[in-house]
Structure formats: C-alpha cells, structure tokens
Amino acid sequence: MDSTVYLKRPVRTQRLLFSFNRSFMVKEVEVFGGKNVALWKETSQSSTYENSSNYASDKAVDGWDSDHYFFNNTCIHTELRGDNPFWSVMLGDFYRILSVYISNREDRSERINGFTVHVKTASGEERLIYTDKQQSKRKDIWIDSSYMPNELVNEVIIRGDNINHEKIINLCEVYVLACIPSKNETSECTQLFPENCHPSFDKMSDNLACPACLSGWTGDYCDIKKEHRYCKYHKGRTIDNKGNCTRREHCLGEFRKSDGQCTSPKNQCEPGWMGPGCQYVNLAYRSSSSIASLDGSLNTSEQILEIQIEFNGSFIISALIIHGKQSNNVTIKTPKNETCYMGNIKEGSHIVFCNFILRTRSLFISFLKKQTVMEIEVFGGRNVALWKKTTQSSIYNNTLTSPDKAVDGWDSGGDLFNDSCTHTYEKHETNGPFWNVDLGSPYSIMSVRIANRNKYEQRINGFRLFGLNFTNLRQLMYTDPGNATSRSSVWVDSSIMTSSLYHTIIIDGEYLVKNESRYQILALCEVEVFACRLTENRGEDCVSFCPKNCQQTEKCLNKQFTCPNCNPGWKGPHCTQGNVFLF
Structure with a gap:
C-alpha cells in the first residue's frame, strides 16, 4: 500500500536515512521536491534566433525538454552574439523557491557555461542567487536549495553576460520548483516554516528556523510545547510558581527587558491586544472579522475611504492607532457628532489622541482620500488585575x-x-x-x-x-x-x-x-x-479622565469627563477653547 509521510518540519539535506524495525518490501521511495510553477507562465528573452517562433521564449516552459534535442522545435535560442542575452519567466504569484532545474541542449551544451540566475523579490529587487563556474558539457543542471533565497520570488531570470563568445542562450526547458504538500492535501507555496511557526514573517533563516512561534510553542523549530506562552509551571500557574511570567503575557515573541517592548516583527501582539508591551486591550478587534483592518493582523490590508467601528458596548475612548501605508488627513467622530480628532496622520503606525475623553459605542473614521490600512486599533485600557x-x-x-x-x-x-x-x-x-x-x-x-x-x-x-x-x-x-x-x-x-x-x-x-x-x-x-x-507623553494616567489642558489637580470623573478648572489660557467644558486674555 502507498503511504505518505510528512516530516515534522522542512529540512534542507543531501541525503535521507531510512530504517525499519523489521524487514520491509519496498517498491518505490519518492521524495517531494516541489511542483513546477513556471509551466506555461509568461516568458521573455532578449532576442529570438531568426525571429522564428520555433525558438521563442515560451518553448522553455512548455512541459517538454525534447530529450535535449534542439531540432524538435521545443528549445529556446537567442540571436548570435546578442548584447547581454537573458531569458526570464514571470511566475504570476510569489513563491518560496525550492530549486531550479535546467534541461540543456545536448549537442551544444557548453554554450551555457558561465550563466547566472537572478530572482525578483517582493520588494522588486533583482538578486543574484547563482553563478555557474563549470566548463564541462552538461545536459542537466540542477541548482539546489542551498542557493535559493530566503525571500518570496515572482520572477526567475537567466542571464548570459559571461557565457560563451557566441553569447547565445540555448535551453530546452526550465523548471522552477516550489510548493510542498501539506497534511490537508493542499500545497504550501509561500511558507516553509514549521507548522507551529507564527505566520507573520516573510523571510526565512538559512536553517529554516522560525523567528517566533505560535502561542504555546517554543524552540528554534517551534516543536517544543509550552504549557502557555513563555511561562513555566506545574499543574497550573499560581502567584507563587509563575516563574518567568511577566506582564507581557500577550507578546507573540520575546521582549526587551530594557524597555519592555515586544520584539516580533510586524505582528508584535496577539490579536485583540495592542500598545506598549501588548498590555492594552484593542476594542476594535473582531475575531471573526472579514474586514482586513479589524482582524488583528498587520499582514492584511484594505483600501478605505471611510469606516464605522462598532464596539461590544459603550467604552471610554481616548486614543487609537492607525497602521497605514500613506500620510493622509483623517476625521474621527462619534455618532453624536463629537469630534475625537481632525488632522493629519503619517505613514506607518500613527497614534491618534482624541481632543478629550469620550464614551461611545462606535467611531466613524473618514479619510480625505482612499487610505491603505493594515489595522485600526482602539485603546481600551490595560489589565491592572494581572498577577495581583x-x-x-x-x-x-x-x-x-x-x-x-x-x-x-x-x-x-x-x-x-x-x-x-x-x-x-x-x-x-x-x-x-x-x-x-x-x-x-x-x-x-x-x-x-x-x-x-x-x-x-x-x-x-x-x-x-x-x-x-x-x-x-x-x-x-x-x-x-x-x-x-x-x-x-x-x-x-x-x-x-x-x-x-x-x-x-x-x-x-x-x-x-x-x-x-x-x-x-x-x-x-x-x-x-x-x-x-495612554497619554501623549507616552506615559499613563490611571486615575484621571481629564483633557490635556485641564489642571493636574482635577480628576474629571463625571459622566462627560468635563474639567472643573482649565489651565491658564484655556476654557470650555473640555478646555479646548484657547486664546483667553489674561490680565
């Protein structure tokens, strides 16, 4: 019978050792090496020999290498002595490349000696990944995983700047291999991380280790189960045996002890948490949301002109974070037409502080022009009961x-x-x-x-x-x-x-x-x-709900959070009216 075995994690190796606990009859052992994601994709080349369709660039992705025989009219051929000859294939999507296999022309196989392979990454950068140094004749060239980049790739380019004096690129087939099978019978084409690795990372390490694990897992390959996050305990955590538990319960990765900030790239906090040390609850988060800007992930985004955020009740609001890809002008109001903020936000993660404290069930946010938003997070306070x-x-x-x-x-x-x-x-x-x-x-x-x-x-x-x-x-x-x-x-x-x-x-x-x-x-x-x-000086106010121009001796614990006594030069219920003449 056939049996598919999934390794605990992807490995990069030159050999596999199989051992059985008894004698075993084996018909065949097959090892998945990826599927050809270049097949019938869009191609181009610097020139075509005699402008003949018989040697066009798509001949190298037609699924047949013609047994390395050029005159079967299924190999590419650039013009003789062309300047900077190249051939490329656009993959149509971003892939984690496993290897590149080139089927060469047999009777003139030395023509390819000295070629280079380049890729284009998600940033649009062209990167050299392989330089050929062979001088022998070869029908097949397999550029293995040790040369493949750690980034996602959407184009593979073969250049012939340093090949034979004829400057001809002459190939019969190019296979770009990517995608590994997964246990749910689908193909994983972008991530080679272990199954318990957090999915917020674009780049791999050379040893395929995971930058940060999902909650409950640890180790370089996220294969060591933790009872919960990075807290060690026996038969349940208690105030006495909590060990190295900290106030940073909701960091996805580690944190710097010097300033207490979570250090994972992109998604630093578990969904539903935000702010310094991931200690503040995010009122805008929706666990089952199809709205990219409210799903708790900085890896998703959407174009927004305006959006209404509904909360799970009526909450005190004083600040929010807009993670956007452009600077823009924004207006934030409540259903009662109270203005939280009206002004400019910068590209990246921008903290917006309301003009005064609000209590509301929703916020209406509108941008001057369409804004690409990764996430909108609304501060709902810090859990001050933790480990008390x-x-x-x-x-x-x-x-x-x-x-x-x-x-x-x-x-x-x-x-x-x-x-x-x-x-x-x-x-x-x-x-x-x-x-x-x-x-x-x-x-x-x-x-x-x-x-x-x-x-x-x-x-x-x-x-x-x-x-x-x-x-x-x-x-x-x-x-x-x-x-x-x-x-x-x-x-x-x-x-x-x-x-x-x-x-x-x-x-x-x-x-x-x-x-x-x-x-x-x-x-x-x-x-x-x-x-x-959170206050505008990046501190905290845990006892007062006063607006920023209120005297510090006040608490403003009334229902409207109005200020009894404003600072000199300010007036109004929330001390927002300035330019008062003082004598």
Missing part, C-alpha cells in the same frame, strides 16, 4: 482552582481542566460565594471582562460586581440580569463604571443561580480589569 493578589470564599480542589487562576493572563479557552480557572467549593455558603482581586493601587476603572467556563455557563448568572474605594466602602458597580442561557464571557462596559477610584474589585455570588444540587458555584476562567489610558 486574589482571594475567594472557598477552593474546590486545592491549588488547581485557586483564586489566582483568574489573573494568570490565560482564559484557558474556558476549560476548567486546563488548570487555569477558579472554582469555589460545592457547598452552601452563608452569603454565597465570592472572589476578589486587590489591585494594589486605586484606579479609575474603564471596564471589566470576565471569561466564563465553557461548561455550566449559566452558573455565573446573577453575579454582582462591587468596588472598594479609598475608605474601603463597598460600592455596587453592576448587577447581572441573570437570564442568559449561555455565554463564554461577560464584558461589563464603561457605561456602568462609577465616578470613584477603586483598589479592589469583588465578584459576589450571593444571588447566583443554583445548580441541580441547590448549590451556588462561582467559576471564573479570567477576570480582566481595564484601566489606565
């Missing part, structure tokens, strides 16, 4: 469902048995179960997101959210209606956030629905408390 001190009323199973599992930076996909969710003990508790997190400092809370368990989801119905202020007064922030049938998460948005600063957040289960045994159980897979807005 937690407590809960009871623990169902020792450390496996301890309260710190809800602030470990991973929602475990809602699976309790991934050892990253909390769970109170299944018994009657006097005032119902509870869970809380001590934030360590007082914050102006922007929103709270709770990742629910993916089984028995209704158990969270009826929870209440409280905050402790600086006097330790317990204030009710939100009461869950308690009528949901199934939900993977609950995002308590900015519309319910009060005007107080809180140092502790409490999830109270006194009015939770009861299970079939008449017990109330509180199970949380992650609790993210979002606060802190």
Whole structure:
C-alpha cells in the first residue's frame, strides 16, 4: 500500500536515512521536491534566433525538454552574439523557491557555461542567487536549495553576460520548483516554516528556523510545547510558581527587558491586544472579522475611504492607532457628532489622541482620500488585575482552582481542566460565594471582562460586581440580569463604571443561580480589569479622565469627563477653547 509521510518540519539535506524495525518490501521511495510553477507562465528573452517562433521564449516552459534535442522545435535560442542575452519567466504569484532545474541542449551544451540566475523579490529587487563556474558539457543542471533565497520570488531570470563568445542562450526547458504538500492535501507555496511557526514573517533563516512561534510553542523549530506562552509551571500557574511570567503575557515573541517592548516583527501582539508591551486591550478587534483592518493582523490590508467601528458596548475612548501605508488627513467622530480628532496622520503606525475623553459605542473614521490600512486599533485600557493578589470564599480542589487562576493572563479557552480557572467549593455558603482581586493601587476603572467556563455557563448568572474605594466602602458597580442561557464571557462596559477610584474589585455570588444540587458555584476562567489610558507623553494616567489642558489637580470623573478648572489660557467644558486674555 502507498503511504505518505510528512516530516515534522522542512529540512534542507543531501541525503535521507531510512530504517525499519523489521524487514520491509519496498517498491518505490519518492521524495517531494516541489511542483513546477513556471509551466506555461509568461516568458521573455532578449532576442529570438531568426525571429522564428520555433525558438521563442515560451518553448522553455512548455512541459517538454525534447530529450535535449534542439531540432524538435521545443528549445529556446537567442540571436548570435546578442548584447547581454537573458531569458526570464514571470511566475504570476510569489513563491518560496525550492530549486531550479535546467534541461540543456545536448549537442551544444557548453554554450551555457558561465550563466547566472537572478530572482525578483517582493520588494522588486533583482538578486543574484547563482553563478555557474563549470566548463564541462552538461545536459542537466540542477541548482539546489542551498542557493535559493530566503525571500518570496515572482520572477526567475537567466542571464548570459559571461557565457560563451557566441553569447547565445540555448535551453530546452526550465523548471522552477516550489510548493510542498501539506497534511490537508493542499500545497504550501509561500511558507516553509514549521507548522507551529507564527505566520507573520516573510523571510526565512538559512536553517529554516522560525523567528517566533505560535502561542504555546517554543524552540528554534517551534516543536517544543509550552504549557502557555513563555511561562513555566506545574499543574497550573499560581502567584507563587509563575516563574518567568511577566506582564507581557500577550507578546507573540520575546521582549526587551530594557524597555519592555515586544520584539516580533510586524505582528508584535496577539490579536485583540495592542500598545506598549501588548498590555492594552484593542476594542476594535473582531475575531471573526472579514474586514482586513479589524482582524488583528498587520499582514492584511484594505483600501478605505471611510469606516464605522462598532464596539461590544459603550467604552471610554481616548486614543487609537492607525497602521497605514500613506500620510493622509483623517476625521474621527462619534455618532453624536463629537469630534475625537481632525488632522493629519503619517505613514506607518500613527497614534491618534482624541481632543478629550469620550464614551461611545462606535467611531466613524473618514479619510480625505482612499487610505491603505493594515489595522485600526482602539485603546481600551490595560489589565491592572494581572498577577495581583486574589482571594475567594472557598477552593474546590486545592491549588488547581485557586483564586489566582483568574489573573494568570490565560482564559484557558474556558476549560476548567486546563488548570487555569477558579472554582469555589460545592457547598452552601452563608452569603454565597465570592472572589476578589486587590489591585494594589486605586484606579479609575474603564471596564471589566470576565471569561466564563465553557461548561455550566449559566452558573455565573446573577453575579454582582462591587468596588472598594479609598475608605474601603463597598460600592455596587453592576448587577447581572441573570437570564442568559449561555455565554463564554461577560464584558461589563464603561457605561456602568462609577465616578470613584477603586483598589479592589469583588465578584459576589450571593444571588447566583443554583445548580441541580441547590448549590451556588462561582467559576471564573479570567477576570480582566481595564484601566489606565495612554497619554501623549507616552506615559499613563490611571486615575484621571481629564483633557490635556485641564489642571493636574482635577480628576474629571463625571459622566462627560468635563474639567472643573482649565489651565491658564484655556476654557470650555473640555478646555479646548484657547486664546483667553489674561490680565
């Protein structure tokens, strides 16, 4: 029977060693070397011998090398002593080239000696990849993978500047081999990285190693499974054994300890996260979006004249990032016609700060002219609960469902048995179960997101959210209606956030629905408390929602974020009106 074996990762080698655990009858061993992506593609050459169609450039991609016999009229031939002779093939798309095989004319095979092979990469640059140094007669020339470039290629060129004195390029077939088979019975023609490598890289290394792995994998070839990102733990992470976990839970690759910035090229953050250290939630992200500018990837783009971004509720907005390919003029407004920003943005990643703090369910963005946009990201605050001190009323199973599992930076996909969710003990508790997190400092809370368990989801119905202020007064922030049938998460948005600063957040289960045994159980897979807005000096403000021209002593924690006292020279509710005469 036939059997296809897929290697764990692509390798570049001169031999393969096969060994069997018993004697084995083998009919044939075939090793995939790629498919010919040059076949019947568009070609050109510097000249054609006698202007005859018998020797035209497309003869080298017609699928037949005529057994190296020139007079079968399926080989190319340029004019005698032509200046700078060449032959090229446009591949029609970008490919990761594996090798190039040239079928030569047999009776004049020495004519090709000294040829060079060039390619054109995605940047449009022409690169020399091979220089022939042979002086012998050869029917076949196979330029192997060791010469192939690490970039994607869309054109292959054979030049004859240094060939025989007749300056003739005379070939019978050129095969450009690319594409490897994948397990899903399709061909992979652009990536040769291991299967767990992150897909945001264009260039390979010489040893085919991966620049950055998908979440949960590590090693040069992403073949070592990590429990989660770059955090080591045994039977679940806890506040005590988190090892080298950091606040940079959402970096796709490593980060510089000097400034805490994620270092992966292009997509530095996991989809849904943004900003310095990938610590800020991106309110614009849509996991299933077909809109390229909202899909969490900087590898996709679209042409936009205007776009409306809908949020999952009403959120406090103060800044966003537009990743664009041109400079342009942009206007950003809310449905209430409040202007967040009107002005110029630069090419690349441009941070836009609103004129004042807004609370809105959507933003309308319009450009003066069509803009190529890779991504639009809207700051929704930093998770200030990450790895903070937690407590809960009871623990169902020792450390496996301890309260710190809800602030470990991973929602475990809602699976309790991934050892990253909390769970109170299944018994009657006097005032119902509870869970809380001590934030360590007082914050102006922007929103709270709770990742629910993916089984028995209704158990969270009826929870209440409280905050402790600086006097330790317990204030009710939100009461869950308690009528949901199934939900993977609950995002308590900015519309319910009060005007107080809180140092502790409490999830109270006194009015939770009861299970079939008449017990109330509180199970949380992650609790993210979002606060802190980015400021124009690249710092943070975690307690105030004041506009930039408001006096620093103010907090502006009212519903409209208006300023009671503006800086000298400014006036208006948001201190946006200048040129006040001072005497």
